[in-house]
Amino acid sequence: LEAPDPEVNALDAYKLGISEASRLMREGVLTPSGLLESHLRRIDALESEVRAWVTVDREGAREAAKRLSEEVEEGHIRGSLHGVPVGIKDIYDTVGLRTTMGSKIYDQFVPGVDAETVAGLREAGAIILGKTETTEFAVTDPALTRNPWNLEHTPGGSSSGSAAAVSSGMCPAALGSQTGGSVIRPASFCGVVGMKPTYDLISRRGVYPLSWSLDHVGFFTRSVEDAGMVLGALVGDGRLPPLEASSAPRVGVLRGFFEENADPEVWEGFVKAKGVLQDAGAEVFEPPLPGSFHVVHDAHRLIMASEAASVHEENFRKRARDYRPNVRGLVASGLMIPARAYLRAQRIRTVFSDEALLAMDEVDCLMTPSAPTPALHGLASTGNSAFNVPWSLCGFPAMTLPSGVTHDNLPLGIQIIGRPYEEHRLLSIALWCERALGFPKEPTEPN
Amino acid sequence: VVGFLASCGKGEYVDRLMAKAREEWGADEVERLRSALVRTAEAIWAVEAFALEPGEGPWRPPTRR
Numbered sequence: 275l276e277a278p279d280p281e282v283n284a285l286d287a288y289k290l291g292i293s294e295a296s297r298l299m300r301e302g303v304l305t306p307s308g309l310l311e312s313h314l315r316r317i318d319a320l321e322s323e324v325r326a327w328v329t330v331d332r333e334g335a336r337e338a339a340k341r342l343s344e345e346v347e348e349g350h351i352r353g354s355l356h357g358v359p360v361g362i363k364d365i366y367d368t369v370g371l372r373t374t375m376g377s378k379i380y381d382q383f384v385p386g387v388d389a390e391t392v393a394g395l396r397e398a399g400a401i402i403l404g405k406t407e408t409t410e411f412a413v414t415d416p417a418l419t420r421n422p423w424n425l426e427h428t429p430g431g432s433s434s435g436s437a438a439a440v441s442s443g444m445c446p447a448a449l450g451s452q453t454g455g456s457v458i459r460p461a462s463f464c465g466v467v468g469m470k471p472t473y474d475l476i477s478r479r480g481v482y483p484l485s486w487s488l489d490h491v492g493f494f495t496r497s498v499e500d501a502g503m504v505l506g507a508l509v510g511d512g513r514l515p516p517l518e519a520s521s522a523p524r525v526g527v528l529r530g531f532f533e534e535n536a537d538p539e540v541w542e543g544f545v546k547a548k549g550v551l552q553d554a555g556a557e558v559f560e561p562p563l564p565g566s567f568h569v570v571h572d573a574h575r576l577i578m579a580s581e582a583a584s585v586h587e588e589n590f591r592k593r594a595r596d597y598r599p600n601v602r603g604l605v606a607s608g609l610m611i612p613a614r615a616y617l618r619a620q621r622i623r624t625v626f627s628d629e630a631l632l633a634m635d636e637v638d639c640l641m642t643p644s645a646p647t648p649a650l651h652g653l654a655s656t657g658n659s660a661f662n663v664p665w666s667l668c669g670f671p672a673m674t675l676p677s678g679v680t681h682d683n684l685p686l687g688i689q690i691i692g693r694p695y696e697e698h699r700l701l702s703i704a705l706w707c708e709r710a711l712g713f714p715k716e717p718t719e720p721n
Numbered sequence: 722v723v724g725f726l727a728s729c730g731k732g733e734y735v736d737r738l739m740a741k742a743r744e745e746w747g748a749d750e751v752e753r754l755r756s757a758l759v760r761t762a763e764a765i766w767a768v769e770a771f772a773l774e775p776g777e778g779p780w781r782p783p784t785r786r
Contacts, residue, residue: 603757623780694783
């Protein structure tokens with residue numbers, strides 16, 4: 275395969291976001307192969323420390339990039355992600371590429387078919403660069419990945435590798451998934467944009483389930499504009515209108531539980547970000563928390579554990595010792611939940627969803643800190659999903675935007691929640707907020 | 722309308738579930754998995770204690786407007 279163009283090397287193309295790289299590729303300044311080689315060099319330089327990848331498919335990616343480069347020369351652009359290298363969380367099926375679910379049980383599993391999302395990305399012209407680290411079965415037993423902002427800290431999970439890879443410039447976008455807080459939290463810990471669209475908007479076919487009724491497809495980018503491009507590719511190119519920043523939004527800031535459970539530095543950072551948005555013209559309201567809010571985490575726990583127990587029942591009976599402790603605890607406890615309690619949890623979910631929608635009556639979006647803490651020191655825990663669980667439970671779309679850093683230079687994020695199926699509106703608000711907050715979009719240099 | 726189990730205390734319910742778990746998984750394993758089992762038992766109790774109306778049925782995915 276051809277060596278990369280030296281002029282492209284000089285561009286440090288890995289620093290580019292999707293929209294800028296796409297523009298340069300359309301203009302013929304950059305080729306898909308050149309962009310890919312830049313990211314592969316970045317992976318070579320950082321992977322031994324960050325450990326974001328289970329598999330980097332150099333050969334497959336180079337072949338795809340060569341084809342896509344030829345297509346650009348012929349004037350053919352497949353879609354919005356033409357020539358863009360993308361990382362895929364290792365619970366998404368990828369044809370011919372090992373898909374382990376982070377588990378020794380699937381250590382040698384090679385799918386024969388792509389997940390629908392992966393196929394959709396290829397159709398939009400994306401290059402599948404490889405598989406990113408996940409916690410085992412997307413639960414909470416940590417992956418090997420380190421946070422590029424500080425290698426002694428967790429990147430969060432379960433989509434640990436995807437968040438770290440995008441944050442450090444190993445790829446400009448990556449797929450993740452969220453059942454509790456597995457996109458929003460790692461995105462926040464790693465200082466990137468994360469998005470979880472409305473439940474069921476994006477196909478989960480070919481994604482290994484944790485909990486069918488809670489699992490969401492999600493993804494990571496370094497800008498809101500790029501998030502719009504990835505979402506556009508996932509829903510089908512052309513189905514999402516062009517993205518423009520909204521006017522100054524009416525924001526519903528949630529306090530109570532969030533203020534009480536946030537680290538002081540997180541809340542301080544959140545209040546500061548809120549002030550920046552207000553200074554830029556946002557109207558801030560403080561709607562009360564829904565009446566059922568106090569029980570949403572319990573309802574979520576029961577639904578997730580029950581469904582996980584059902585997913586894993588057969589493997590668990592035969593190979594319980596091959597599961598790591600947190601998955602084992604989740605499945606074992608899920609097997610003990612009475613059907614009636616599961617149904618009550620699903621009924622509480624109905625009540626909360628209705629109440630959450632009412633709480634949004636007078637505002638364009640809800641806003642909270644993205645996580646109770648910054649990225650925790652050490653790799654023993656991936657952090658706490660409590661601030662994300664309510665929105666996974668009701669299935670509303672949510673995003674996180676980096677909003678500042680702690681005294682120790684760890685990223686902080688704001689979580690923005692929209693109404694069901696109003697992703698475009700949510701992205702427009704997020705774009706407005708991103709411009710007001712002015713957080714840098716360049717990859718971080720691991721230290 | 723609250724659930725069937727809400728008539729017993731949280732501690733009593735947790736103890737009951739842990740005893741059942743020991744029968745199922747053995748005492749050593751239950752000790753290893755204690756935090757997950759206790760967390761789930763407490764969640765069952767909390768969900769049972771939440772008042773629901775008969776018309777409030779199980780959740781369905783949000784529909785497009």
